[in-house]
Amino acid sequence: MHASDPTFPLYPVLAFLAVVVSFIPFPWHFRARNIGTCSYMLSTGLYSLVEFINSIIWLDNVNNIAPVWCDISAQVIIGASVGITTSTLAISRQLYNISTMNGHSMTPQEKRRDTMVNAVIAFGIPLLVMALHFVVQPRRFDIFEEIGCQPATFNTVAAYILYFMWPVLIGLCSFVYSVFTLRNFYNHRVEFAKVASNNSSMSPSRYIRLMLLVFVDMFCNTPIGLFAIIVATRAAVLPFSALSETVDFTNVQLVPASVWKAERLSHAAVEINHWVPVFCSFVFFVFFGFAEEAKKNYRKAYDCLRKLFGCGGSRGGSNVSKPR
Structure with missing residues (x-):
């Protein structure tokens, strides 16, 4: 098999590792009811998994050999790409709320309400965008050689309102929350220390790491969203009425690598979207994969693995803390 990508298998290897580092911490974040981080891990993990599989299946071809998989993966890409930014918004909102507590903890009712709002942000908005995308979807999906299945979007003004604007809009919301959070954090450092001392799931170290995650994601994904809009507007923006003349959900557009790599900005846009979930997964791992709570869970x-494979009785386990 000849691959036109000279770096192969670099991408699928890194994408697979991105899936692993995204899903390994998920159980303990889920138990702690960290909606934002759980959504972030699900978005980056599922997105990376889809891109990993696609990069192998369509390494050197554009054959429509797995249409049902493409239907599913195209929707995952839409939801997960927005989900990364909404996860960041949910995290920045959580951090802002903590910064305004002035030494007080949330009541159980406030915690439930806050969890519900964060769940709507982190999961509801991506589902909404997936539904809105159908309005501007001209065909079933696209297949890019080396990349795989991708959602198809009709280039009309409605597409910018219903689909393209979301990462930028959500990124701006995260930015506003982050500015006020930094201000509150600076003005109420002593009160924050009191809240952190009463909240085992939000130590000062974890708070700072979450802030760094928000800033890195915000300053990467928001410009990427703007770049995608700029690239899209370079092509002819058609009236929405033209969609009814071109829509055909039996049609699949096949794009060889020589075509999507021919134009510099389009090439960059495709490659950036291809690498975003992998990058975000490793960013999360850098901030949280080496933390003390992560090491304990590792x-x-x-x-558990040693016990599963019958190695639990070895002498090396004597230093492991006894179960409570």
Whole structure:
């Protein structure tokens, strides 16, 4: 098999590792009801998984050999790409709320309400965008050689309102929350220390790491969203009425690598979207994969694996803390 991508298999290897580092911490974040981080891991993990599979199947061809998979993966790409930014918004909102507590903890009712709002932001908005995309979808999907299945979008003004604007709009909302959070954090450092001391799931170290994650994601994905809009507007923006003349959900557009790589900006846009989930997964791992709570859970996972494979009685397990 000849691959036109000279870097192969670099991408699928890194994409697979991105899936692993996204999903390994998920159980303990889920138990802690960290909606924003759970949504972030799901978005980056599922997105990376789809891109990993696609990069292998369509390494050197544009054959429509898995149409049902393409139907599913195109929707995952839409939802997950927006989900990364909405996860960041949910995290920045959570951090802002903590910064305004002035030394007080949330009541159980406030915690439930806050969890519900964050869930709507993190999961509801991506589902909404997936539904809105159908309005500006001209065909079933596209297949890019080396990249795989991608959602198809009709280039009309409605597409910018219903689909393209979301990463930029959500990024701006995260930016506003982050500015006020930094201000509150600076003005109420002592009060924040009191809240952190009463909240085992939000230590000062974890708070700062979440802030860094928000800033890195915000200053990467928001410009990427703007870049996608700029690239799209370079082509002819057609009236929405033309969609009824071109829509055909039996049609699949096949794009060889020589075509999508021919124009510099289009090439950059495709490659950037291809690498975004992998980059975001590793950013999360850098901030949280080496934290003390992560190391404890790695040891627990290691102990479970040793017991599963019958190695639990080895002498090396004597230093492992006894179960409570």
